[in-house]
Amino acid sequence: AKSRINNPLLATRIMSAAQAAALIKPGATVGMSGFTGSGYPKAVPAALAERMKASPFKINVLTGASTAPELDGLLAAVDGIATRLPFQSDPICRQRINDGHIDYIDCHLSEVSQYVWSGFFGKLNVAVIEVSAIREDGLLIPSSSIGNNKTWLEQAEHIILEVNYQQNLRMEGMHDIYYGTALPPQRKPIMLTEAGQRIGEQYLRCDLNKVIAVVETDSADRNTAFKAPDDDSRRIAEHILNFFEREIEAGRLPKTLLPIQSGVGNIPNAVLEALDSGPYKNLSAYTEVIQDGMLTMLKSGTLTMASATAFSLSPAGIAEFNANIELYRDKIILRQQDISNHPEVARRLGVIATNGMIEADIYGNVNSTHIMGTRMMNGIGGSGDFARNGYLSIFMSPSTAKQGHISAIVPMVSHVDNTEHDVKVIVTEQGLADLRGLSPRQRALTIIDNCAHPDFREALHDYFARACASGRGMHTPHLLNEALSWHERYESSGSMRSGRK
Amino acid sequence: AKSRINNPLLATRIMSAAQAAALIKPGATVGMSGFTGSGYPKAVPAALAERMKASPFKINVLTGASTAPELDGLLAAVDGIATRLPFQSDPICRQRINDGHIDYIDCHLSEVSQYVWSGFFGKLNVAVIEVSAIREDGLLIPSSSIGNNKTWLEQAEHIILEVNYQQNLRMEGMHDIYYGTALPPQRKPIMLTEAGQRIGEQYLRCDLNKVIAVVETDSADRNTAFKAPDDDSRRIAEHILNFFEREIEAGRLPKTLLPIQSGVGNIPNAVLEALDSGPYKNLSAYTEVIQDGMLTMLKSGTLTMASATAFSLSPAGIAEFNANIELYRDKIILRQQDISNHPEVARRLGVIATNGMIEADIYGNVNSTHIMGTRMMNGIGGSGDFARNGYLSIFMSPSTAKQGHISAIVPMVSHVDNTEHDVKVIVTEQGLADLRGLSPRQRALTIIDNCAHPDFREALHDYFARACASGRGMHTPHLLNEALSWHERYESSGSMRSGRK
């Protein structure tokens, strides 16, 4: 294949992944590309892991969001990660976090960049960034995610570039890198008023003098197939679509809705599918990630424009994207994550935020991250950015997990990521709870009756009734010595059931 | 006194408070002025309470934030409030909430206005707004707070104005009412880039046809004297000032800091006092409330400009303000609360948010609202707006309450208002915990050692050690059946002490 390293100076820095990995010092803080399994470096992390196997050391790993087995998995497996942020979803990395071997800092994805700029996480030693190509003038053509790449390139002392020949060169021009950010007191308004608006540049700037290595790769982004929506997901999607219809009738939503933000996973994908088969036209998306469902909607015209920071496509989705890239080129914009998730923009556009959750409590607090209060699943990701600032914030989950042994609706969540102040709607396959304008006690009845699985409803009502009768505060009635007992019961017996009725 | 009702049409609507109150229907949703004890209607609520005494009924009460005994107190005392939002701090109102007689909806103060515009709380029937005067052209000169007045005037079917002759007419021109807000998808950037910048108009617009009554009053805003800072507050202030100094040295804060947001109360006032006696010059404030300390700082030149939505002055502070109003006029701007607390602006300016808290847990989650998990104290107020979006978010409390029987640092907070993702610094008189860049377990050690009272430190370390050894997740180690036991112990024995060591 024709070389994609068109800058003469950088062409002199081409080396093997092992040589490049050798330039990263033990203990270094490394900003890597990668967001929801796309655009992450494919070779240097593996070479680094090999080095660590031979002689153990650790580094601190910052990314956009989740990466893939080739990055988080390999480095975690050799115990090579000291501190990890801001998001991960890798099984091995997760296990190391929950074993106490990795210090994990779970952040709002919009805020990571400003913290690095402000020096809140210390100095960034190296950036390892995947790109599609390097132009003759040294500008970088980004690959399938932007994430924090702009910040890593700007803030790191040294830069290692991975040029991936599998990334479609026709993506050139789909990216929008905004160079107007600054630290306070120099910050200016971000003049973005529509999801499809461009406010930046097509390429990533790069100080060529900082580039210590260029590595060529040729491997596809990790991509997992979507399952067809199951019954629960379809029912959740149906409840949400009915809710949108009622909101439009009541004049609280325009017919074209408001820009959709959609989390990753099977339920969000089912919602997209339902929207696509509904009466909707000319919707837009202002979200983190382009998944398969969005391609379908863009093709059908349900969706006019989608703004995100990354792709997260199945193998079939990647094939579809590459086959019809001319169609998608003009309808998709990839931005850095501090813009795709920016509170200012999310609030201005009034996104409809739809995200998954681990559990919610009867008062509308949402746990997005912790299994039984102690074990990290993935991280808060962008859910807080969008839930706090969106026009509507919707949290979704099946009403039970683990073959019905776990209720997703509990007396008190075992960890809070999105507070009662930020959660407007909760949906399970059982139904939808519209919490707007309700006090905590009103929310409790609505959530139990609409969202809890029938097998747990009576026990929840019983808890609530006894909490109300306890003589403690009636604003948010709780029995403190029982509030977390459902989780404790699950830990000791493998089921939240069989408690007192 | 010369009449302050200079509009001929509105002059014909003058009536007594009793007559005006008679125009409010039972069950009505009423938007009243008032923010931290200033600018609330002084006569109509009392007349309404009299009517309720004679023949009981309830209304829904929306305000800017807290009001005063003459509003919340009187209405709560006659059980006249069905639903209350977004904030209160009145002892009788609080008791009614915690008795279960009032449905209280505790909201981010920046968000109330958009929810009313969006119809999330239903229809607003009546606005009852205190003003300083009515101009001949019908424009309203606001009084000592703006809060949600703009939204109430725009959204209510009917308007009742209270013209208060005690409000200083020289406040004219200090207000900045921004008429550029809209609902999505029509929202535009808010072009505010400095705390002291004006982006709006001096007067509140008012559809004269909606005005059903004008009531004249002559009573001062409720005003409570500040206590001189006690030792704990002074020590907390000292820790914060030392922290600022280190941040400036490290290049993470400019010498003029960043715009200060300061909660209400004795600790925030002590911080202001400490700032004023420190080396600082030309600071600015972008905050909710102007309290006494800010006047002192404006006079001394420590502070150049202060932007807020309300005054909250002691009697001495009011006297000082009135005596030197020509000095303060140009240095203080009062805005509506959806601008004073706007996430977009708070983030852009990079405010330093300093707020009180009820308690924090060892992992950095903050409870701002609930006593022992069930009883509402005041509400989240603006703390979430500023903590989420500020450059730094600092939460402060003495390390103990109730003569040392309560530890403000607990294994798990009994309610979460500001999550681990949003809390950067915790301070007690014992010391300061800088949580930036720390994982949950690292935070635990830092918070226990720096902030907990020595009497509780050993028990906290013991909890943490046993949680780490429990075999559960090591990301956020907890013993679920013990996590809230300190609170339970306080409820049953009156002390968090005497637990197992």
Ligand SMILES: CC(C)(COP(=O)(O)OP(=O)(O)OC[C@H]1O[C@@H](n2cnc3c(N)ncnc32)[C@H](O)[C@@H]1OP(=O)(O)O)[C@@H](O)C(=O)NCCC(=O)NCCS
């Ligand atoms: C919450 C979240 C984990 C749900 O993911 P999902 O794929 O929709 O949900 P699933 O139902 O497949 O559950 C994932 C796992 O959590 C488990 N789980 C779900 N609810 C649970 C509960 N209440 N208690 C214990 N485990 C639970 C499931 O059993 C499953 O575990 P398994 O893989 O061992 O079977 C996911 O949405 C998430 O990480 N959210 C936070 C980040 C975010 O919101 N990003 C959005 C912006 S892109």
Ligand SMILES: CC(C)(COP(=O)(O)OP(=O)(O)OC[C@H]1O[C@@H](n2cnc3c(N)ncnc32)[C@H](O)[C@@H]1OP(=O)(O)O)[C@@H](O)C(=O)NCCC(=O)NCCS
């Ligand atoms: C948290 C908050 C109540 C602290 O207020 P404060 O006046 O600084 O604190 P105090 O130490 O005087 O405590 C107030 C009361 O709470 C009690 N209290 C404080 N900490 C407590 C704890 N951990 N457990 C139980 N009670 C506690 C005190 O004993 C006191 O009660 P009392 O009046 O019956 O004696 C107050 O800051 C608040 O309401 N914050 C939320 C709103 C906000 O942050 N607004 C900021 C934007 S303006």
